[in-house]
Amino acid sequence: MVEKFSDKALQFAARAALVAFARFISGASVRWIQSQPDVNQRVYFANHTSHLDAIVIWSLLPPHVRALTRPVAARDYWEKGRLKPYLAKHVFGALLIDRTNIKVSRSPVDMMLHEMGDRWSLIVFPEGHRNTGTEIDEFKSGLYYMAKKRPDLELVPVHIDNLNRVLPRGEFLPVPLLSCVTFGPPIWLEAGELKVDFLRRAREAVRRLKDI
Amino acid sequence: MTIDTVAFWIFTTTLMVLTAATVVGQMLRRQTEIGVNPAVVEQFNLRIRSWWLLTAMLAVGSLSDSPQVTVWLFAGLSFWALREFVTLTPTRVADHRTMFWVFFVFTPLHFYLVAKGLYEAYTVMIPVYAFLFIPARTALAGDFKRYLERCATIQAGLMICVYSLSHAPALLSLDIEVAHEKYNSFRLLLFFFIIVALSDAFHYVCEKLLGKHPIAPAISQNKTWEGFLGGMGSASLCGMALYGTTPFEPAEAAMMAAIISSMGYAGGLTMSAIKRDRGVKDYGTLLVGHPGVLDRIDSICFAAPVFYHVTRYLTN
Secondary structure (H helix, E strand, C coil), rough: CHHHHHHHHHHHHHHHHHHEEEHHHHHHEEECCCCCCCCCCEEEEECCCCHHHHHHHHHHHHHHHHHHEEEEEEHHHHHCCCCHHHHHHCCCEEEEECCCCCCCCCCHHHHHHHHCCCCEEEEEECCCCCCCCCCCCCCCCCHHHHHHHHCCCCEEEEECCHHHCCCCCCCCCCCCCEEEEEEEECCCCCCCCCCCHHHHHHHHHHHHHHCC | CCCCHHHHHHHHHHHHHHHHHHHHHHHHCHHHHCCCCCHHHHHHHHHHHHHHHHHHHHHHCHHHHHHHHHHHHHHHHHHHHHHHHHHCCCCCCHHHHHHHHHHHHHHHHHHHHHCCCCHHHHHHHHHHHHHHHHHHHHHCCCCCCCCCHHHHHHHHHHHHHHHHHHHHHHHHHHCCCCCCCCCHHHHHHHHHHHHHHHHHHHHHHHHHHHHCCCCCCCCCCCCCCHHHHHHHHHHHHHHHHHHHHCCCCCHHHHHHHHHHHHHHHHHHHHHHHHHHHHHCCCHHHCCCCCCCHHHHHHHHHHHHHHHHHHHHHHHC
């Protein structure tokens, strides 16, 4: 696909603006605990508290890692309006997943793995919806099937703190409070580990980052 | 505000003191075997860093002829302090729109009025209009749980971090004449910050050396009567020594320094009480990795409005 130079320049500017905006509005400090930014193929999985989550995690990655990382987002939200589809498609390269019309023949997990190929890393939210309480909800099973089908992927837990106050559910204007994003050490599916055990362990890996 | 010779020398001295303090701080950090508590050294270095930042802000402000630059730099500082304050307080989802008004309407509007020097407007905008608007807007959102507490914390944040702090750059718009000549009020701003910094340092030294009787033991073991009085006394002497840079008589300058020092102390005590209540030690540790602006400017926030009003009264 040949892109015009002006399109590319616009895309570059929009990307820089989005990163600056996300970092400013979230006031996010970023911590890597027993973990380093890397260009290995990874799946970052985080607790989901706000529409800003995906953009903020993506913005906090170092530029060379960010260039290889795509957030997974809900198609019904990001295809509405004019700005959001542009941002999702051209600026942060979101992988849009249909939440309402899931076909058995083409499950979201297969689609994500197909899109990842041997190049991209993904940002996913295994709770499947934004959580309103303080506790992290049960994880959906998608993460388990990804780990099973692609045992080489590093699964990196990410904990997002206080971003739900920056942009709570149902609000469209953000308030610039401070938040904190913590990246933890990668986990993998153990040999013979059951689905419930793995999902519980993954959830615990995210939860424990809050208290470190 | 352009700087004159006096202001220039104040700046130069400040730079030398800060440089010396930075060198000492870095040496203490490297030499671990002398037996100085590393946490104390870390605190010291953080303080020096924040004074560098403030000096840089004032230096940038001094390059411009109008007070606008300084005012807007302080607006940025206010904005950051307010973020920390509100992050610390237990607001609820229903307060979201109120907070949007506080951050994006009242704060910029207030600093706009300060930059324009509209004293009558900015003195009442937050204490009256924002004060009434906040509970009304929060009531509209329809969540009454801990209603008064939530309104009060947002109001307090706006008053301390925005309204009070803004009185420091507001000093620049004071019209003062000394011996029928226009006084360069940038000097007054420098006087204010030097006294705040020295008084903080004296409080600390007196507490460490003499401190025995805590003022409010439940809130802070470190804040003692000895520290308070020693700091205030030393600051007054410094104020008197610096009277030549101010529009005041020597006795007035000493009194002003005493006011700055005691208000600064009150600010530190208040912020300690708030932090105690919320169960954090520093605003910096509230969310790991944040520098904690509010820890550094608590004394400025409390001293600025009082200094401003007494100066206004004395020079009128």
